[in-house]
Amino acid sequence: MNHDPAIIAGALSALELAIARALTLAPVAAKELEDMAGTHIVIECTRPEIDVTISIDEAGQLQLKQYSEEAVSTRVRGSAEDFIALVTADDPAATLINSKLEIIGNTAPLLALQAILSKIDIDWEAPLVDALGDVAGHQLAKFLRAFFSWSQSAGKSLRRQLSEFILEEGRLSPPNAELEHFYQEVGRLGLRVDRLQSRIQRLAKRLREYDQ
Amino acid sequence: MSTQDQRGEQPESADGDTTDFGFRRVKRGDKEQLVRGVFDSVASRYDMMNDLMSAGIHRLWKRFTIELSAVRPGQTVLDIAGGTGDLAARFSRIVGADGKVILADINASMLAVGRDRLIDEGVVGNVHTVQCDAQALAFPDNSIDCITIAFGLRNVTDKEKALRSMERVLKPGGRLLVLEFSKPTNPVLEQVYDTYSFRVLPLMGKWVANDSESYRYLAESIRKHPDQETLLGMMEDAGFVNCQYHNMTGGIVAVHRGIKA
Numbered sequence: 001m002n003h004d005p006a007i008i009a010g011a012l013s014a015l016e017l018a019i020a021r022a023l024t025l026a027p028v029a030a031k032e033l034e035d036m037a038g039t040h041i042v043i044e045c046t047r048p049e050i051d052v053t054i055s056i057d058e059a060g061q062l063q064l065k066q067y068s069e070e071a072v073s074t075r076v077r078g079s080a081e082d083f084i085a086l087v088t089a090d091d092p093a094a095t096l097i098n099s100k101l102e103i104i105g106n107t108a109p110l111l112a113l114q115a116i117l118s119k120i121d122i123d124w125e126a127p128l129v130d131a132l133g134d135v136a137g138h139q140l141a142k143f144l145r146a147f148f149s150w151s152q153s154a155g156k157s158l159r160r161q162l163s164e165f166i167l168e169e170g171r172l173s174p175p176n177a178e179l180e181h182f183y184q185e186v187g188r189l190g191l192r193v194d195r196l197q198s199r200i201q202r203l204a205k206r207l208r209e210y211d212q
Numbered sequence: 213m214s215t216q217d218q219r220g221e222q223p224e225s226a227d228g229d230t231t232d233f234g235f236r237r238v239k240r241g242d243k244e245q246l247v248r249g250v251f252d253s254v255a256s257r258y259d260m261m262n263d264l265m266s267a268g269i270h271r272l273w274k275r276f277t278i279e280l281s282a283v284r285p286g287q288t289v290l291d292i293a294g295g296t297g298d299l300a301a302r303f304s305r306i307v308g309a310d311g312k313v314i315l316a317d318i319n320a321s322m323l324a325v326g327r328d329r330l331i332d333e334g335v336v337g338n339v340h341t342v343q344c345d346a347q348a349l350a351f352p353d354n355s356i357d358c359i360t361i362a363f364g365l366r367n368v369t370d371k372e373k374a375l376r377s378m379e380r381v382l383k384p385g386g387r388l389l390v391l392e393f394s395k396p397t398n399p400v401l402e403q404v405y406d407t408y409s410f411r412v413l414p415l416m417g418k419w420v421a422n423d424s425e426s427y428r429y430l431a432e433s434i435r436k437h438p439d440q441e442t443l444l445g446m447m448e449d450a451g452f453v454n455c456q457y458h459n460m461t462g463g464i465v466a467v468h469r470g471i472k473a
Contacts (some may be wrong), residue, residue, distance in 0.1 A: 005467075006460040009272040009279075069282040
């Protein structure tokens with residue numbers, strides 16, 4: 001499917017601007033990105049069909065392009081869901097290995113970029129203080145920090161309780177260990193069936209030779 | 213007269229002693245002067261009107277054009293009809309201190325606005341401004357890595373001659389990018405676009421720039437400009453290879469790219 005380049009350019013431009021704004025408030029991440037200058041990573045999204053090249057310039061700024069002729073260090077192909085799973089993963093290396101993403105080239109720059117972006121620590125207080133003054137800005141930042149902290153712990157708690165309800169109380173889904181065990185058993189059964197099939201084929205071949 | 217009637221009333225492009233100036237036929241020698249009059253009139257408000265008329269989308273069209281140029285540090289870029297210098301400013305950052313950007317325009321008023329704007333933005337050192345005619349580029353053969361002409365080709369009297377001139381100054385392997393208004397691919401969009409161009413645009417020009425005639429000419433010149441396939445053929449005739457185009461915003465604008473063999 002051919003998308004209108006102007007629409008893609010608009011989306012990439014907005015995303016690039018948002019990342020640039022975030023990086024101005026996260027100096028540590030910006031410094032780490034500077035060390036990756038000259039890296040070009042191509043994201044080939046198969047569903048929806050869009051190619052985006054992520055380039056890191058000398059100033060550590062991310063540039064997102066829909067067309068690039070630079071020599072790329074890493075090319076990653078997969079669907080939008082696969083990429084979202086990678087970006088939000090706690091363990092990106094494991095996600096990369098276990099997901100359906102197809103990787104061509106060096107995985108290290110991709111993992112390094114994911115690690116930098118996922119641990120961006122934005123200093124929200126600086127722009128608030130600039131806009132509202134020292135006292136009001138600090139108070140608002142304090143309130144927002146407390147609110148975000150509470151929502152994070154509330155979210156974690158909700159996820160844990162939901163998981164407990166689904167697995168233990170509702171018995172709506174088998175526990176992970178049970179599922180893993182089941183998959184291993186299925187795998188073992190598959191191997192045994194393969195062995196049995198080859199033994200039958202050997203016996204059938206021997207029988208044909210005996211008849212002749 | 214409806215816009216549809218107007219669209220078909222004149223043959224395309226220059227022939228014999230006359231050429232098109234919007235929907236009018238004028239002597240070939242007069243077109244340059246008339247176009248100059250239009251741009252002298254709109255130069256001071258050109259950027260603001262561009263933002264207003266395209267709702268800022270012209271920045272996205274230019275962004276994609278720059279991506280297609282694949283310009284690298286150290287290269288020489290010629291931005292013809294560069295006007296107020298927004299492409300030149302972006303190329304200046306890409307080519308860096310070792311590269312060179314030449315902002316060229318036939319119109320002194322536009323060039324002055326562009327030069328002042330670049331200086332105000334601190335874009336200096338690797339940018340040079342040159343007043344020149346796209347039909348007779350005053351540069352040595354095989355000397356430029358990339359040429360861009362954004363929303364300028366339709367104002368050139370002899371487009372074929374201009375394309376040949378661009379091909380001459382490009383280095384082998386160098387690329388030409390023509391960003392220009394074109395023909396919408398969807399008939400419904402075409403109707404809406406016609407209404408907007410011939411009814412809203414001149415009004416906007418009158419209210420904001422106090423000059424409805426210049427903006428009427430802009431709308432008319434867009435309709436007289438060759439469509440995507442015709443321009444592609446013209447580029448191939450001028451000697452460019454691997455020519456292709458990308459429609460943007462439903463074909464309202466297209467960017468053509470050709471490589472010098």
